Amino acid sequence: MNVSHILSVEKLRDGGSLIISFQADDSCEYWLMLSIKVSNGTFGGYLPPVLVNRTTDIEVDLSWSGAKSWLQRLESYINEEDQKLFNNIRGTVHENT
Secondary structure, three states: OOEEEEEEEEEOOOOOOEEEEEEEOOOOEEEEEEOEEEEOOEEEEEOOOEEEEOOOOEEEEOOHHHHHHHHHHHHHHOOHHHHHHHHHHHHHHHHOO
8 A cells, every 4th residue: 555645643632532534546545543541531542543544444553663654654644833742753653662
């Protein structure tokens, strides 16, 4: 699968889950997602990353190293506006590898 373009880099309103949404050459939309972990009502870091095919609703669990590889593939598509949040996502992944 090859990346066509980035759709968005976002912090979700669920309390802080992080996603990079992108289109691939198979015409599907994907999310590289770091869901927040909540413990006793407070932020407890992030759950292991997942790759979600938003078109077929299939989720694939990734290792932190797998997420790092995906970030390397996506980096060249990130625009200046999204760079700060992308760097935050990369930092979170790096802390867990």
